[in-house]
Amino acid sequence: xxxxxxxxxxxxxxxxxxxxxxxxxxxxxxxxxxxxxxxxxxxxxxxxxxxxxxxxxxxxxxxxxxxxxxxxxxxxxxxxxxxxxxxxxxxxxxxxxxxxxxxxxxxxxxxxxxxxxxxxxxxxxxxxxxxxxxxxxxxxxxxxxxxxxxxxxxxxxxxxxxxxxxxxxxxxxxxxxxxxxxxxxxxxxxxxxxxxxxxxxxxxxxxxxxxxxxxxxxxxxxxxxxxxxxxxxxxxxxxxxxxxxxxxxxxxxxxxxxxxxxxxxxxxxxxxxxxxxxxxxxxxxxxxxxxxxxxxxxxxxxxxxxxxxxxxxxxxxxxxxxxxxxxxxxxxxxxxxxxxxxxxxxxxxxxxxxxxxxxxxxxxxxxxxxxxxxxxxxxxxxxxxxxxxxxxxxxxxxxxxxxxxxxxxxxxxxxxxxxxxxxxxxxxxxxxxxxxxxxxxxxxxxxxxxxxxxxxxxxxxxxxxxxxxxxxxxxxxxxxxxxxxxxxxxxxxxxxxx
Numbered sequence: 001x002x003x004x005x006x007x008x009x010x011x012x013x014x015x016x017x018x019x020x021x022x023x024x025x026x027x028x029x030x031x032x033x034x035x036x037x038x039x040x041x042x043x044x045x046x047x048x049x050x051x052x053x054x055x056x057x058x059x060x061x062x063x064x065x066x067x068x069x070x071x072x073x074x075x076x077x078x079x080x081x082x083x084x085x086x087x088x089x090x091x092x093x094x095x096x097x098x099x100x101x102x103x104x105x106x107x108x109x110x111x112x113x114x115x116x117x118x119x120x121x122x123x124x125x126x127x128x129x130x131x132x133x134x135x136x137x138x139x140x141x142x143x144x145x146x147x148x149x150x151x152x153x154x155x156x157x158x159x160x161x162x163x164x165x166x167x168x169x170x171x172x173x174x175x176x177x178x179x180x181x182x183x184x185x186x187x188x189x190x191x192x193x194x195x196x197x198x199x200x201x202x203x204x205x206x207x208x209x210x211x212x213x214x215x216x217x218x219x220x221x222x223x224x225x226x227x228x229x230x231x232x233x234x235x236x237x238x239x240x241x242x243x244x245x246x247x248x249x250x251x252x253x254x255x256x257x258x259x260x261x262x263x264x265x266x267x268x269x270x271x272x273x274x275x276x277x278x279x280x281x282x283x284x285x286x287x288x289x290x291x292x293x294x295x296x297x298x299x300x301x302x303x304x305x306x307x308x309x310x311x312x313x314x315x316x317x318x319x320x321x322x323x324x325x326x327x328x329x330x331x332x333x334x335x336x337x338x339x340x341x342x343x344x345x346x347x348x349x350x351x352x353x354x355x356x357x358x359x360x361x362x363x364x365x366x367x368x369x370x371x372x373x374x375x376x377x378x379x380x381x382x383x384x385x386x387x388x389x390x391x392x393x394x395x396x397x398x399x400x401x402x403x404x405x406x407x408x409x410x411x412x413x414x415x416x417x418x419x420x421x422x423x424x425x426x427x428x429x430x431x432x433x434x435x436x437x438x439x440x441x442x443x444x445x446x447x448x449x450x451x452x453x454x455x456x457x458x459x460x461x462x463x464x465x466x467x468x469x470x471x472x473x474x475x476x477x478x479x480x481x482x483x484x485x486x487x488x489x490x491x492x493x494x495x496x497x498x
Contacts, residue, residue: 003352003354004355004359006352007353007354007356007358010055010352010356011360016055016056016360017363019052019056019063020063020360020367021367022060022063023045023059023060023061023062023064023067024063024067024371026041026045026063026064027063027067027068027368028067028071028371028372028375029071030068030071031068031069031070031071031074032075037211037215038064039207039330040212041064041065042327043204043207043208043211043330043333044212044394044397044401045061045064046204046330046333046334046337047400047401047402049337050337054338054339054340054350054353055352058338058360062357062361063364063367065327065331066310066361066364067364067367069306069309069310070110070111070114070303070307070368070372072087073090073094073110073114073303074110074372075087076094077090077091077094077095077097077098077110078095078098078103087302087303087306088274089274089301089302090110090274092291092292092298093292093293093299094110094298096292096294097294097299102294105240105296106296108239108240109240109245109248109300109303110303111239111369112240112252112369113252113299113300113303113307114306114372115365115366116252116304117252117255117259117303117304117306117308118307118310118361118364119365120259120311121256121259121263121307121308121309122358122365123311125314125318125358128264128315129314129319129347129358130347134344135344139468140466141447141448141449141451141452141455142448142452142462142463142466142469143468143469143472144444144448145449145463146473147322148441148448149445149476150322151323151441152170152441153476153480162431165428165429166434168430169430169431169432169434169438170435170437170438171438172435172438173434173435173436173437174438174439176201176435176439176442177200177438177439177441177446179197180197180198180200180201183447184454194410196406196408200443201439202406202411203333203336204337205402205412205414205418207330207333208398208401208419209414209416209418209421210418210435211326211330211422211436212394212397212419213415213418213422214420214426215394215426216391216394216398217423218391218423218426219388219394220388244296248296248297248300250284251277251281251284251301252304254284255281255301255302255304255305256305257308258305259273259305259307259308260311260312261312263308263309263310263311263312263314263315264312264313264315273308274301274303275302276305277302277304278302278305282298311361313328314328314331316328318342318354319343319344320343320344321341321342321343322441323436323437323440325433326432326437329439329440340353395419399415402415
């Protein structure tokens with residue numbers, strides 16, 4: 001309780017409020033720019049936090065994360081150009097509403113749904129994370145091995161429908177995770193005589209290269225042109241009437257619950273939550289035929305879900321050190337740069353900082369709601385920024401940010417190298433998120449695997465002696481079995497329909 005009170009006092013410090021406001025504005029614009037993403041926004045801003053207080057640094061990153069998810073809905077509704085993949089489902093009914101002249105109402109519902117989903121997920125984070133962190137103290141190295149494998153298996157959730165390419169990406173990430181000194185023998189591995197690689201592949205250059213520079217290259221080559229034609233003008237009131245909100249109440253609650261639950265599962269993400277919630281809302285609706293033609297409930301469902309993922313995805317990241325998605329993988333990088341090690345001890349050793357982050361997410365949701373209410377039409381105009389200007393600007397900031405980490409030109413070359421790698425991965429439809437998640441989880445897996453075998457004297461039966469291990473094994477089996485079950489159910493429905 002003392003930590004929460006101290007965190008509440010930190011939140012209302014003028015410098016913290018200023019950082020929160022800046023993060024909210026940056027997140028809105030990053031989210032609204034097609035081709036950019038929450039992951040890229042957080043990764044680009046990590047270098048800016050080097051000289052900041054750790055609490056304020058996390059507040060900035062958290063505000064960018066939450067507001068960027070909502071920012072994507074503005075251009076999705078007004079331009080049928082989703083700023084992020086989380087807002088793809090919002091275009092299904094948001095854009096038809098805008099075509100009818102109801103763009104303001106659609107943005108208003110997206111704003112209300114995002115606020116409800118975001119606040120709901122922060123409540124989940126506040127009440128679920130602390131007891132989960134206490135439970136995590138019971139985890140030994142063998143349990144962490146299974147937990148890391150669970151996170152790796154869940155990469156299927158970010159595979160974009162192609163698990164083979166996801167595993168290729170993850171395998172490359174695991175290979176890169178072996179670079180550097182062997183922690184148990186002190187022998188350098190795959191460093192090729194480069195002193196800068198003795199501590200392993202730096203996470204930040206990899207993140208900035210894969211998620212930022214690769215997109216900047218696409219913008220420079222014209223492959224990710226963000227021009228989107230004429231913006232539909234909005235008219236009428238923005239905030240939906242209370243009767244409309246009440247009609248969508250069940251959908252808002254259910255979508256917030258779905259989004260938070262999916263966020264907690266490692267590997268799933270905002271787009272998965274948005275599509276599942278949209279489909280559930282349509283299936284349970286009394287007028288499913290209205291969906292896709294401008295049904296306001298079709299805007300409420302995905303927006304509540306994708307914003308609910310934000311708080312949920314931070315639960316495994318903060319308590320177990322397991323990234324829930326690509327954004328939280330970047331977030332873990334931000335934590336470690338400031339000397340904060342994600343895991344169960346984070347809530348005891350740095351409780352005040354963690355609760356400052358959690359409480360700031362409440363304010364961040366209120367801030368993007370207030371700002372979005374008045375600034376949505378203006379934010380939508382950022383798509384008019386020429387790609388020829390935006391791409392080089394991103395590369396410049398990426399180079400500066402990577403150099404600032406260790407004042408090393410080697411890191412700059414790493415960023416550019418990972419940028420080229422990410423560009424070709426994007427062209428070949430190989431997702432970058434599994435690579436980053438594997439790069440984060442690889443050292444955890446190796447360290448705990450070897451530590452377990454040291455404890456047992458090389459006896460592999462140590463992995464079959466703990467009830468917690470069996471529980472996580474069951475989760476792994478369910479994770480592997482669910483896609484097979486879902487495909488069979490889909491085939492049955494298709495056969496019944498034909």
